[in-house]
Amino acid sequence: MTSEPTATATAATTEVPPLVKGLTYEDMPKGQVFRTARRTITETDLVNFITWGGFNEPLFWDATHAAEGGYTGRLVPGGLTYCIAEGLVLQTNVLHGTGLAFLHMELTVRGPVYVGDTLYAVVETTDSRASSKPGRGVVTSRITVRNQRDEDVLVYTPVRLIRGRDYGAPTL
Numbered sequence: 580m581t582s583e584p585t586a587t588a589t590a591a592t593t594e595v596p597p598l599v600k601g602l603t604y605e606d607m608p609k610g611q612v613f614r615t616a617r618r619t620i621t622e623t624d625l626v627n628f629i630t631w632g633g634f635n636e637p638l639f640w641d642a643t644h645a646a647e648g649g650y651t652g653r654l655v656p657g658g659l660t661y662c663i664a665e666g667l668v669l670q671t672n673v674l675h676g677t678g679l680a681f682l683h684m685e686l687t688v689r690g691p692v693y694v695g696d697t698l699y700a701v702v703e704t705t706d707s708r709a710s711s712k713p714g715r716g717v718v719t720s721r722i723t724v725r726n727q728r729d730e731d732v733l734v735y736t737p738v739r740l741i742r743g744r745d746y747g748a749p750t751l
Contacts, residue, residue, distance in 0.1 A: 601677035604707055604716025604741040611704040615667035617727075619697040620655055628659040652693035660692045660733045664700045664724040673702075679715060680740040690732045697727040705736070714746035 629639045637644040638654050645654045668674075692698065706719040718741050724733040 597676065599672045599675045601675040602673055602741075603677055603744045603746070604709070604718050605744055607673075607704045607707045607716075607718050607720075607741065609704055609707055613671065613673075613702055615664075615671055615700045615702070617697050617699040618663055618667060620659070620663065620692065620694055622653065622694050624659065624663070625653060625655055625694050628662070629656065632656075632658065634658070650691060650693075652695065655692040655694065655696070657686070657688040657692075657733060660688070660698065660724060661686060661735060663698055664722060664733065664735070667698070667700050668702060668722065671702075674739070674741070677742040678739060679742060681737060682717070682740055683738040684735050686733065686735040688733050690726075690730055692726065692732050696732075698724055698732070700724050709743070710740065714743045716741050716743050 625639065628634070629636075634656050636656075638648065638650070639645075639656055642653060645652075701723045703721045703723075704718060705721050706717075708717055709715070710717050717738060719736060719738045722735050722737065723731050724735075726732050
């Protein structure tokens with residue numbers, strides 16, 4: 580049994596609206612706050628990251644060495660904590676199709692993260708303004724990464740270039 584394709588199924592990609600669409604900079608006012616989903620850090624996450632990134636530091640490879648430094652578990656690099664948090668932010672789809680560039684960031688590690696910790700991020704818009712080019716805006720946020728005990732473990736402040744409502748793609 581065959582059926583004829585529907586008009587919707589055969590429509591051009593541009594004619595079918597996306598299920599997910601990120602926010603424009605106008606939709607990200609100063610003071611807006613949201614929380615991401617949670618994610619537990621696994622031993623596999625740690626091994627893959629330190630191998631991939633070349634983090635050949637005994638703090639991450641040698642549990643005895645880390646314990647001698649006062650750590651109580653398999654220590655996770657701050658870089659991995661940041662990457663997991665940024666992934667959690669992107670998984671909210673807040674920037675899906677509207678993000679244009681990552682311009683700047685400041686980052687502070689507030690506490691250790693261990694394999695088995697469950698992280699989430701709280702995102703607060705601290706500034707949102709039009710850029711010098713029409714149809715774009717610059718959005719600054721403070722992203723606080725917290726563990727399962729609601730302890731702050733990392734804070735970063737990304738500055739991003741985001742599409743505006745009236746964004747027009749450059750012509751080639």
